[in-house]
Amino acid sequence: MAQAAACPSLQGIAELRPVSAPRHRSGTSFRQVEQCLGSEEAIVAHLFRCREKELSLCPTCARPVKLVPTKRIGTYSGTCCQAFHRIVTMDTLFERSTWPLTSWIMAMVYFANSRSGISRAFLQTMFGLTGGSAHIICKRIRQHMALLEDERQVGGPSEPVGLSFQRIKGARGSRIQSRSVLVMAIHDASHVVPVVVADRRPSTIHPIVRAKVRPGSILVYRDRIEHARLNQFRSNWGLARSFAIEPASRYSGIDNAILVFWMHFRRVMAAGHGHFARGNLWLYLGEFAFRFNRRSEPDQIFWDMVSHFPPVVGRGA
Known part of the structure; x- marks a missing residue:
């Protein structure tokens, strides 16, 4: 052996x-x-x-x-x-x-x-x-x-990193059977890191970004709302000081990986997991991301x- x-x-x-x-x-x-x-x-x-x-x-x-x-x-x-x-x-x-x-x-x-x-x-x-x-x-x-x-961490020196949000339906709650769950996806050109979040507040998002994005990365935004969210609490969280923030229009193809990720994830969940407990969504996301990133x-x-x-x-x- x-x-x-x-x-x-x-x-x-x-x-x-x-x-x-x-x-x-x-x-x-x-x-x-x-x-x-x-x-x-x-x-x-x-x-x-x-x-x-x-x-x-x-x-x-x-x-x-x-x-x-x-x-x-x-x-x-x-x-x-x-x-x-x-x-x-x-x-x-x-x-x-x-x-x-x-x-x-x-x-x-x-x-x-x-x-x-x-x-x-x-x-x-x-x-x-x-x-x-x-x-x-x-x-x-x-x-x-x-x-x-x-x-896993994504990005790297001078590499663009995007943030996107999706609501996943089908979670079983205590009363509402089809309550949605908010998921933030941090992604570069080839890898995706999905994280279940409670809301889109900067106090929720910024610590996750600092933990999942490598230093020197460039955070890209698509509209003024995302740009304001990334710059909010600049003095308290230091996110804008730690990462450069630029518009997504400068980086073509940054969204290809995340679009494919969500398309296949929804197909897999619809085929094999029509309903799931809200607390177990992170398990299915992690399992799918483990395969997708490889x-x-x-x-x-x-x-x-x-x-x-x-x-x-x-x-x-």
């Missing part, structure tokens, strides 16, 4: 793939995955390599400690101020699951290779699960993809999914 080398970044983990494995433009094959992550031991070893730095910190003094494996697979122990144990699956999408890790990896391959997402009924049929178990697995994988994509390299989607494992369990909508 090929040795798995962890690389916790959104740029992918090409080292994890077998050297002889061909690159498929349509996705990742099970044969490629089995050569690297074909057993419980291999998956546990990869999880440990990805999370060794955070797992090896002493719970008392936060100093790094050398961990050694115990007799129980997936469990490691260390001694510093006191003896402690670590489970590699804690705080990840695999936590407190009796489902085999190999089955989790297979389900993640299905999610990576699908263009429109995987439904609960599909996993229920393919793996012989109950409806409740299939729902939890789908939600955790979707949440894992959304949290990975949440780390549309030129579909064979890399799965490897990016297993390159990093942010805390999933306990993260609400």
Whole structure:
């Protein structure tokens, strides 16, 4: 079995793939995955390599400690101020699951290779699960993809970045079944970062822009209202001082990516998710953006999914 080398970044983990494995433009094959992550031991070893730095910190003094494996697979122990144990699956999408890790990896391959997402009924049929178990697995994988994509930033020095707003209908509220949800999309020429927002106030928008847009980017506007919104609270938030603000007419093609993004997202949601809970919209947006931003390299989607494992369990909508 090929040795798995962890690389916790959104740029992918090409080292994890077998050297002889061909690159498929349509996705990742099970044969490629089995050569690297074909057993419980291999998956546990990869999880440990990805999370060794955070797992090896002493719970008392936060100093790094050398961990050694115990007799129980997936469990490691260390001694510093006191003896402690670590489970590699804690705080990840695999936590407190009796489902085999190999089955989790297979389900993640299905999610990576699908263009429109995987439904609960599909996993229920393919793996012989109950409806409740299939729902939890789908939600955790979707949440894992959304949290990975949440780390993305767009733009760069002298690169134009656009802001657009869309209202997504179909969310189930407490009383109104078709209440809409406001989504702000931050995008450059090729990548889109969607964020669910409560309103369009500068106090809501500006902190998100500062967190998602790289320094030196150029914020583009389309009308006087957007220009005023970007310049509002200039002294308090410093958005206009941190980024140049110019009209969108100077940058042709800046809206191509966002137009394609919303066109396909609405088609996918209409086909497979006619109604959704308001608090779960960010999961579907994150899952779709994860695939969309890697549309030129579909064979890399799965490897990016297993390159990093942010805390999933306990993260609400």
